[in-house]
Amino acid sequence: xxxxxxxxxxxxxxxxxxxxxxxxxxxxRIYERRGAVLLAWPTRxxxxxxDEAAHHxxxxxxQAEVHQxxxxxxRHYHExxxxxxxxxxxxxxxxxxxxxxxxxxxxxVSGYSVVLSDVSPETLxxxxxxxxxxxxxxxxxxxxxxxxxxxxxxxxxxxxxxxxLPYPGQGLAECARVLRPGGLLVIGLExxxxxxxxxxxxxxxxxxxxxxxxxxxxxADAEMEGFSYRGLALLFRTGQWQEVEIRPAWxxxxxxxxxxxxxxxxxxxxxRLVLPDRLEKFLVKCDEALFxxxxxxxxxxxxxxxxxxxxx
Ligand SMILES: C[S@@+](CC[C@H](N)C(=O)[O-])C[C@H]1O[C@@H](n2cnc3c(N)ncnc32)[C@H](O)[C@@H]1O
Numbered sequence: 001x002x003x004x005x006x007x008x009x010x011x012x013x014x015x016x017x018x019x020x021x022x023x024x025x026x027x028x029r030i031y032e033r034r035g036a037v038l039l040a041w042p043t044r045x046x047x048x049x050x051d052e053a054a055h056h057x058x059x060x061x062x063q064a065e066v067h068q069x070x071x072x073x074x075r076h077y078h079e080x081x082x083x084x085x086x087x088x089x090x091x092x093x094x095x096x097x098x099x100x101x102x103x104x105x106x107x108x109v110s111g112y113s114v115v116l117s118d119v120s121p122e123t124l125x126x127x128x129x130x131x132x133x134x135x136x137x138x139x140x141x142x143x144x145x146x147x148x149x150x151x152x153x154x155x156x157x158x159x160x161x162x163x164x165l166p167y168p169g170q171g172l173a174e175c176a177r178v179l180r181p182g183g184l185l186v187i188g189l190e191x192x193x194x195x196x197x198x199x200x201x202x203x204x205x206x207x208x209x210x211x212x213x214x215x216x217x218x219x220a221d222a223e224m225e226g227f228s229y230r231g232l233a234l235l236f237r238t239g240q241w242q243e244v245e246i247r248p249a250w251x252x253x254x255x256x257x258x259x260x261x262x263x264x265x266x267x268x269x270x271x272r273l274v275l276p277d278r279l280e281k282f283l284v285k286c287d288e289a290l291f292x293x294x295x296x297x298x299x300x301x302x303x304x305x306x307x308x309x310x311x312x
Contacts, residue, residue, distance in 0.1 A: 098161025248300025
């Protein structure tokens with residue numbers, strides 16, 4: 001824990017935690033560490049976030065492998081997010097919310113002072129075993145109620161995580177609070193409601209076809225409907241943000257990704273299908289060309305959003 005200034009998640013008072021643990025002088029709440037991980041859940045945390053913590057604590061499959069994060073269709077969009085963040089001055093304080101697999105963290109810890117947070121303490125413990133002191137800290141926290149002081153970070157990012165929060169607007173307000181004026185928010189790979197609303201309605205059928213128990217997996221993933229372009233734009237219209245950019249990701253790539261995942265599960269294939277690199281890169285290029293056509297952005301499977309904390 002190098003530079004961190006904390007704030008109590010229960011009473012919002014400034015905290016002074018030596019070595020990351022201690023007691024809040026306002027409400028008496030005790031902050032403990034489990035190994036390198038500071039435990040900073042709010043006392044009253046939404047049931048969905050508790051479920052998420054429990055699920056991801058026990059989910060030790062390599063998520064980078066499961067979601068094929070190293071394949072060109074993923075790599076292209078992650079690299080675009082890294083590029084945005086790398087425009088910040090070296091050494092800047094960054095916060096990742098929902099660090100999960102650590103795929104993005106592993107890239108950004110070189111050059112930045114990155115605090116990794118996730119609602120699941122075990123996820124962070126696994127990450128700590130991989131990244132050790134390369135990260136500036138490991139904090140088990142709910143993205144809806146962060147334990148950091150106002151304006152602590154020059155950059156905040158979360159990838160495939162925002163839709164796991166029970167109330168996205170609350171999470172966004174917390175991002176605004178912990179960012180410095182002019183600080184950068186990068187949100188990656190958020191589902192488009194155009195596809196995920198109907199998928200939610202068909203979930204029972206899809207689970208049956210893919211031999212999945214509807215109760216297994218992340219409840220947040222099961223319950224979310226994704227975001228429309230308009231819905232996203234509205235969430236950012238609070239006066240706290242400027243330079244908001246909402247871009248689509250994955251059109252043909254999304255068709256391939258979800259079809260391949262469906263076939264893998266429905267046909268119980270021994271391993272996930274993989275396209276040749278060149279073909280996948282071609283699909284990415286086609287998608288980027290298609291997204292330039294009017295209206296096609298609404299057909300992307302995911303959204304990437306960047307915004308700056310307004311300077312007043
Ligand atoms: C789909 S994973 C994405 C992980 C990672 N960003 C990646 O790309 O591999 C979502 C992550 O969000 C975390 N998460 C879920 N609910 C959360 C919450 N309320 N606050 C913070 N993190 C949460 C989960 O534990 C999980 O690690």
